[in-house]
Amino acid sequence: MERLHARYPFLEAAREAVATEAVDLATIVEQDGAVVERATQRVVTALEDGEIGDARRDPRTELLSYPVARVLVSLVDEGILVRKYARAEAEAAYERFTADFEDTVELKSVSSSGLELEDLLREFDLEDDVRSTDGGYRIGVGRYLPLAAGLRDDRWRLVNRALSGGEVPIEDDELHALLREAIRGRIEEGLPFAVPDAIATSLEDEAAEIREVLADLELTREIDTVVPDLFPPCMKALLDDIQKGEHLPHHSRFAITAFLTSIGMSTDEIVELYRVNSSFGEEMTRYQTDHIGGETSPTEYSPPSCATMQSYGDCVNKDDLCERIPHPMAYYEKRIEQTDEDDLEDWREESGEPAAGD
Amino acid sequence: MEERTRAYLRGRFRDHYRRTELTLPPAANEREWGYIPWTEGPDTTMVRHRSLLELGDLEEFLVRKRPRHVYFSAGRFRDPGAGSMHEKDWQSADLVFDLDADHLPNVTLGEDSYAEMLATCKDALLRLLDFLEDDFAFEDLEIVFSGGRGYHVHVRDESIRHLDREHRREVVDYVRGIGLEFEELIETETVAGLGRKTPTERRTLRTEGGWGARTHDRFMAFVDELLALEEEAALERLREFDGIGEGKATATLNAARNNREGLEAGNVTVHTAVAQLAERFAERAVEADNAPIDEPVTTDTNRLIRLPGSLHGGSGLETVRLERDEIDAFDPLVDAVPETFTGHEIRVDVADGGEVELGGDSFTVPEGDQSLPEYVAVFLMARGRAEKEKE
Ligand code: SF4
Numbered sequence: 001m002e003r004l005h006a007r008y009p010f011l012e013a014a015r016e017a018v019a020t021e022a023v024d025l026a027t028i029v030e031q032d033g034a035v036v037e038r039a040t041q042r043v044v045t046a047l048e049d050g051e052i053g054d055a056r057r058d059p060r061t062e063l064l065s066y067p068v069a070r071v072l073v074s075l076v077d078e079g080i081l082v083r084k085y086a087r088a089e090a091e092a093a094y095e096r097f098t099a100d101f102e103d104t105v106e107l108k109s110v111s112s113s114g115l116e117l118e119d120l121l122r123e124f125d126l127e128d129d130v131r132s133t134d135g136g137y138r139i140g141v142g143r144y145l146p147l148a149a150g151l152r153d154d155r156w157r158l159v160n161r162a163l164s165g166g167e168v169p170i171e172d173d174e175l176h177a178l179l180r181e182a183i184r185g186r187i188e189e190g191l192p193f194a195v196p197d198a199i200a201t202s203l204e205d206e207a208a209e210i211r212e213v214l215a216d217l218e219l220t221r222e223i224d225t226v227v228p229d230l231f232p233p234c235m236k237a238l239l240d241d242i243q244k245g246e247h248l249p250h251h252s253r254f255a256i257t258a259f260l261t262s263i264g265m266s267t268d269e270i271v272e273l274y275r276v277n278s279s280f281g282e283e284m285t286r287y288q289t290d291h292i293g294g295e296t297s298p299t300e301y302s303p304p305s306c307a308t309m310q311s312y313g314d315c316v317n318k319d320d321l322c323e324r325i326p327h328p329m330a331y332y333e334k335r336i337e338q339t340d341e342d343d344l345e346d347w348r349e350e351s352g353e354p355a356a357g358d
Numbered sequence: 359m360e361e362r363t364r365a366y367l368r369g370r371f372r373d374h375y376r377r378t379e380l381t382l383p384p385a386a387n388e389r390e391w392g393y394i395p396w397t398e399g400p401d402t403t404m405v406r407h408r409s410l411l412e413l414g415d416l417e418e419f420l421v422r423k424r425p426r427h428v429y430f431s432a433g434r435f436r437d438p439g440a441g442s443m444h445e446k447d448w449q450s451a452d453l454v455f456d457l458d459a460d461h462l463p464n465v466t467l468g469e470d471s472y473a474e475m476l477a478t479c480k481d482a483l484l485r486l487l488d489f490l491e492d493d494f495a496f497e498d499l500e501i502v503f504s505g506g507r508g509y510h511v512h513v514r515d516e517s518i519r520h521l522d523r524e525h526r527r528e529v530v531d532y533v534r535g536i537g538l539e540f541e542e543l544i545e546t547e548t549v550a551g552l553g554r555k556t557p558t559e560r561r562t563l564r565t566e567g568g569w570g571a572r573t574h575d576r577f578m579a580f581v582d583e584l585l586a587l588e589e590e591a592a593l594e595r596l597r598e599f600d601g602i603g604e605g606k607a608t609a610t611l612n613a614a615r616n617n618r619e620g621l622e623a624g625n626v627t628v629h630t631a632v633a634q635l636a637e638r639f640a641e642r643a644v645e646a647d648n649a650p651i652d653e654p655v656t657t658d659t660n661r662l663i664r665l666p667g668s669l670h671g672g673s674g675l676e677t678v679r680l681e682r683d684e685i686d687a688f689d690p691l692v693d694a695v696p697e698t699f700t701g702h703e704i705r706v707d708v709a710d711g712g713e714v715e716l717g718g719d720s721f722t723v724p725e726g727d728q729s730l731p732e733y734v735a736v737f738l739m740a741r742g743r744a745e746k747e748k749e
Contacts (some may be wrong), residue, residue, distance in 0.1 A: 027431050072734045097427075111497070140517060141494060141517075141518070142515075142517035142518040142520070142521065145519075145521055145525035145528055145529070146520075146521065146522075146525055147527075148528075149524055149525060154539050154542050155542045157528065157531065157537050157542075158528040158529065158531065158532045159528075159531050159532045159535060159536060159537050159538050159568075159569060160537070160538060160539055160542035160543060160568075160569070161495070161542075161567075161568055162564040162565075162566050162567035162568040162571065163493045163532070163567050164492065164493055164495075164566060164568065164571070165493075165495045165567075166493075166495030166496070166517075166565025167562075168495050169567070170567065242664075266524075268523050268524070268527065268657055270536075271654060272658075274653075349444065
């Protein structure tokens with residue numbers, strides 16, 4: 001059993017096995033260098049190569065390194081790290097389970113480390129929602145949607161699927177991809193968590209190492225914080241106009257939408273933000289929405305520079321900071337940097353004055 | 359709206375709620391409630407973040423407050439009365455669809471009458487139900503005439519209540535046909551060549567469901583139409599398509615005549631012209647079959663929706679729950695007229711008259727002081743087109 005758990009440490013049974021090991025994490029991180037080393041490797045390789053590195057031969061070390069790796073990810077506490085790490089773990093699991101599925105029956109009886117499709121379906125409570133047909137499977141649409149949400153290719157979009165009777169037909173390899181997503185979700189769940197001080201102290205060096213790798217990769221520059229109070233004056237003005245339901249020329253609409261997208265807002269959130277205060281401008285909101293939805297996705301465009309903003313007359317209410325930056329994004333980054341993290345209240349966290357359906 | 363008018367409507371809404379029995383939505387006490395009172399001015403401030411516990415017995419509440427509009431949330435919460443969404447602690451939400459005549463592409467605002475708009479809306483509703491009942495196979499549907507300009511469908515199947523807004527958008531895109539890629543509807547298989555032929559690719563339209571099936575139905579109907587035509591007429595019909603010339607028209611007609619089974623099976627490798635044509639029919643399917651629902655209503659898992667059985671303060675009509683088999687015969691402008699407002703006339707001063715179709719009659723309402731059936735008067739007052747006169 002231990003080997004199975006070492007190969008698939010995210011399984012519920014593996015978690016229980018760790019729990020019944022009766023050793024507490026604090027002791028392990030303090031005393032078991034091999035475990036900590038492997039845990040650090042998991043995280044660092046995830047960042048650098050999108051993999052988790054070679055498994056240790058000793059299943060106990062391998063198994064225990066997983067919860068420790070989660071502690072490390074939590075200590076560093078960066079969204080991008082959580083995502084990259086979960087992706088790498090899921091990818092490793094995917095390679096293992098697809099290999100296991102292909103293994104012949106005889107091999108499986110020899111080692112008990114093989115996982116079968118049924119096991120995995122049961123693990124994610126999918127056994128009633130996935131049924132096999134000739135040539136593939138059918139999965140209930142309510143389960144399909146969350147699992148496929150993280151997959152980018154157009155073929156995963158529901159509109160392109162042969163949905164009927166509440167089920168989406170999928171092929172073998174597609175089921176495997178969805179299972180990988182389920183695993184990724186399981187791994188991301190609960191990360192980052194609060195780490196007790198004793199453990200944090202023992203892992204200080206490892207956490208610092210990971211932070212360094214992160215810094216080198218320059219991944220943390222993704223802003224992903226929405227604090228309208230800190231927006232540059234130009235963007236504040238544009239947002240104000242929209243919320244008042246005013247009609248904006250194309251370049252202005254583009255500028256504000258591209259800006260909001262660049263700071264990590266989804267189209268839905270943008271629509272929601274545009275609606276704030278404009279409960280009477282329903283028509284207008286919709287108008288704006290349609291335009292965002294209809295245009296080539298602004299994700300691919302970065303917001304215009306200050307020079308461009310100026311030439312369109314969108315640069316208004318310049319302040320001191322404006323004199324020192326070339327780009328509205330730079331303005332916002334600076335303001336975010338200058339503000340104590342605890343004082344940053346993301347608009348999305350407090351959002352929720354949705355208008356009524358009529 | 360003048361105070362006298364407001365007072366009148368308030369009073370009559372109360373009378374209505376006194377004699378009406380309401381059915382609460384399931385899990386009513388896990389939902390947020392909101393209402394808009396009769397207040398001065400056009401701006402309407404919603405009182406929301408209320409739990410049923412705070413409102414007390416709903417019927418008694420409606421009689422007491424006689425609000426202009428009443429709403430409940432699609433979402434279910436642990437603490438529905440909390441003031442912020444975060445504290446409410448969202449658990450799940452009904453999947454709600456809103457068809458609003460104002461936003462339908464084939465409604466011409468200002469030109470179509472209210473009745474015409476609602477009829478267009480009902481067609482869209484039937485198309486929507488087609489998706490919900492067949493493609494999605496939802497079982498727990500509540501269909502509602504909104505009392506205003508359209509219809510709502512509340513889907514409460516357990517299997518989809520957990521979906522978040524991102525997932526719900528996929529559902530929206532599906533029923534609207536947004537993001538449809540013809541290439542993705544095609545399945546490509548490598549088939550061994552016959553005899554000494556090299557293996558080839560066979561491309562098949564997925565006909566077993568979804569937009570592939572809709573595309574296929576339309577394409578096959580067209581094929582059969584071709585087969586019923588004389589050679590010349592058939593070729594001409596084909597050449598009407600952009601990019602289909604003499605050669606492709608002939609090839610397609612031959613394919614239709616000699617290999618109808620192949621086409622029926624979705625095989626689009628028969629000839630390049632076939633794939634090209636099929637793609638056109640994908641576009642047509644979307645145009646003809648899509649259900650133009652209002653996206654934000656469906657994707658917003660915290661949304662408040664009008665309560666079935668309540669009165670719409672902007673029309674004086676009732677928000678009516680409909681059984682599936684009642685839809686065909688349902689005439690909103692007759693069946694949603696509250697009984698309370700029928701059977702007698704009242705005096706109003708009409709500022710903005712015109713044609714009004716209501717209660718199975720058509721009225722040409724002149725401007726000025728006059729007596730009108732109460733439901734017509736209420737309708738005009740609710741819409742801000744008339745004021746109450748002293749009797
Ligand atoms: S200087 Fe740049 S950031 Fe400042 S208001 Fe003008 S455009 Fe915006």
